[in-house]
Amino acid sequence: MTIMSRFPAGFPARTALVSALVACALPLEAAAQSIGYGDVSGGADAPTAGASKEDGSGGSKASRRSRGKNGGKTRRTSIEPYIEAAQVVTAELEPGNEVLTYSVIAAGIDADIVGVNNAASISLRYEHRFGWGKAENSDAASGVARGYTTLLPGVKIEAGALAARTSTDERGSSVLSPLRDDDTVTQVYSVYGGPSVSTYAGDVQLDASYRIGYTKVEEPDRFRAAPGAPAVDVFDESTVQLAQVHAGVQPYEVLPVGIGAGAGYYREDISNLDQRIEDFNARADVTVPVTESFAVMGGVGYEDVEISARDAVRGPGGIPVVGPDGRYVTDKSGPRILAYDVDGLIWDAGVLWRPSRRTKLEAHVGRRYGSTSVYGTFGYTPNSHSSLNIAVYDNVAGFGGQVNRALADLPVEFSAVRNPLTGDIGGCVATLEQNGCLSNVLGSLRSSTFRARGVMATYAVELGRITTGIGAGYDRRRYIAARGTVLAVANGVVDENYWLSAYLNGKIDMRSSFSTNVYANWFRPGTGFGGDKTAFGATAAYYRHLTDHLSATAAVGIDGVNEPAPLVDDWTASALLGVRYNF
Numbered sequence: 001m002t003i004m005s006r007f008p009a010g011f012p013a014r015t016a017l018v019s020a021l022v023a024c025a026l027p028l029e030a031a032a033q034s035i036g037y038g039d040v041s042g043g044a045d046a047p048t049a050g051a052s053k054e055d056g057s058g059g060s061k062a063s064r065r066s067r068g069k070n071g072g073k074t075r076r077t078s079i080e081p082y083i084e085a086a087q088v089v090t091a092e093l094e095p096g097n098e099v100l101t102y103s104v105i106a107a108g109i110d111a112d113i114v115g116v117n118n119a120a121s122i123s124l125r126y127e128h129r130f131g132w133g134k135a136e137n138s139d140a141a142s143g144v145a146r147g148y149t150t151l152l153p154g155v156k157i158e159a160g161a162l163a164a165r166t167s168t169d170e171r172g173s174s175v176l177s178p179l180r181d182d183d184t185v186t187q188v189y190s191v192y193g194g195p196s197v198s199t200y201a202g203d204v205q206l207d208a209s210y211r212i213g214y215t216k217v218e219e220p221d222r223f224r225a226a227p228g229a230p231a232v233d234v235f236d237e238s239t240v241q242l243a244q245v246h247a248g249v250q251p252y253e254v255l256p257v258g259i260g261a262g263a264g265y266y267r268e269d270i271s272n273l274d275q276r277i278e279d280f281n282a283r284a285d286v287t288v289p290v291t292e293s294f295a296v297m298g299g300v301g302y303e304d305v306e307i308s309a310r311d312a313v314r315g316p317g318g319i320p321v322v323g324p325d326g327r328y329v330t331d332k333s334g335p336r337i338l339a340y341d342v343d344g345l346i347w348d349a350g351v352l353w354r355p356s357r358r359t360k361l362e363a364h365v366g367r368r369y370g371s372t373s374v375y376g377t378f379g380y381t382p383n384s385h386s387s388l389n390i391a392v393y394d395n396v397a398g399f400g401g402q403v404n405r406a407l408a409d410l411p412v413e414f415s416a417v418r419n420p421l422t423g424d425i426g427g428c429v430a431t432l433e434q435n436g437c438l439s440n441v442l443g444s445l446r447s448s449t450f451r452a453r454g455v456m457a458t459y460a461v462e463l464g465r466i467t468t469g470i471g472a473g474y475d476r477r478r479y480i481a482a483r484g485t486v487l488a489v490a491n492g493v494v495d496e497n498y499w500l501s502a503y504l505n506g507k508i509d510m511r512s513s514f515s516t517n518v519y520a521n522w523f524r525p526g527t528g529f530g531g532d533k534t535a536f537g538a539t540a541a542y543y544r545h546l547t548d549h550l551s552a553t554a555a556v557g558i559d560g561v562n563e564p565a566p567l568v569d570d571w572t573a574s575a576l577l578g579v580r581y582n583f
Helices: 399-409 486-490
Strands: 052-054 057-062 076-094 099-114 118-132 138-152 155-168 174-176 185-201 204-217 237-249 258-270 275-289 294-309 337-356 359-368 371-383 386-397 415-418 425-430 449-463 466-480 494-507 512-524 533-545 550-562 570-582
Touching (some): 076 550, 099 415, 118 415, 138 185, 138 399, 138 425, 155 399, 174 512, 185 399, 258 399, 275 337, 386 399, 425 466, 425 494, 425 512
Antiparallel strands (some): 052 057, 076 099, 118 138, 138 155, 155 185, 185 204, 204 237, 237 258, 275 294, 359 371, 371 386, 386 449, 415 425, 449 466, 494 512, 512 533, 533 550
């Protein structure tokens, strides 16, 4: 879609779609509204090609989008279930030298579905590890899925799901897809779904959406700095709801400018100490076309944001009580205590630059949450084989709400990038459509609510047999907690996470291929046991098709964490030999 679409010939440009019907951001035309503050991804909406799946680890077909005369997608359906058996050896390099051996049985499915009225990308996997000797048996589920279906013209249902394995420490920081399988490893689950409606009443575009989501982190009774030490503040579960409505007209359809008005309501209920976020906002906005490729935008409105919680049950001496799951026990009989209360005028001003269907810049500055807010997106797709996307975000949420938001921001067409040794998903998915990373929201598992500000950038390329991509970013969380509660020590604390995730996959010949993955995290906790933490990891795998359905895999990898004294570094190396049968 170009800025000139739906404009009378000779008139200045109309602005482009803010987002493509995602549940975390209402699908509104920028001509009548600026993009939502809550977005944590974005980019150009030019025609793109999906990234190739790894041979032997998620399929071997390129997921490529093509367009017909009317700009529609080519129909396709690819569903590939598989079973897998492997032998894994894990060697501790630091601080000890223990060697563990596992036998692995796994089953999974990779699906890529694109139709006239629906689209979905799905990658799900379950595996069981049989430990030999001192190695323990374990189970792991991992995957990511996102899709939509059209019920009626203008009416869609969207849904998504995530299952990821992380290694978590006493500071609440986490690292995706660890090679180790010890008491620091936990599972994160998230799911969302909801309808969106977009229609016209004359020249007025009407949009509405609703999303409900749920996020769960498994029982963290292992998250203690030392035996007998206080429980670490680790997220448990939350439910998120988001409702939005908007009405607007495009420039030159009624007036020389685009105008609109809308409202939104966000609520997140966190089980830890009954924390609750409620955010209501209503605003009017205007878009003023300056040239066919450039427009200025602005909006003004009202917002009311409240965050509240309860305290923990107190034992003798006022010591907070910790339950069998390692989390503080909430005092249900106590009053709800206000931690954050901001209401009043909100505003923003911004620009939209769209010189071609392949380039889009949208940037905004304004006031929200009681202070200055900056956000925006940039997308550049020079051709059908590469794309660059950058997003700057600013929002208030809990861990569950942030994960749900990032999941809903993923493109519908992607391929999962998996660790060949653990089967876990990586920090980013392979896509050319928009930002497709999750590392920015999974860097910390603290349960306290927070204001998140950050930036993320992704670059992806398809070059014949080679597909590669890199994502990097910075996430800053300033925690919000009620005074007088056990979480008060986190109030005002700032955690920072710098992250990087990259992959390089390719075909060697008709029957063999390779994949490589690397990641890095630099975590700077504002408080807690220890200091800065640096985590690195890298894997490499070789795949060989033995028959049309049977393939063999050989993989090696290393990951580790550098810790400040008195903590010790932790490094692990692993190797795998396995076979997979694709049905």
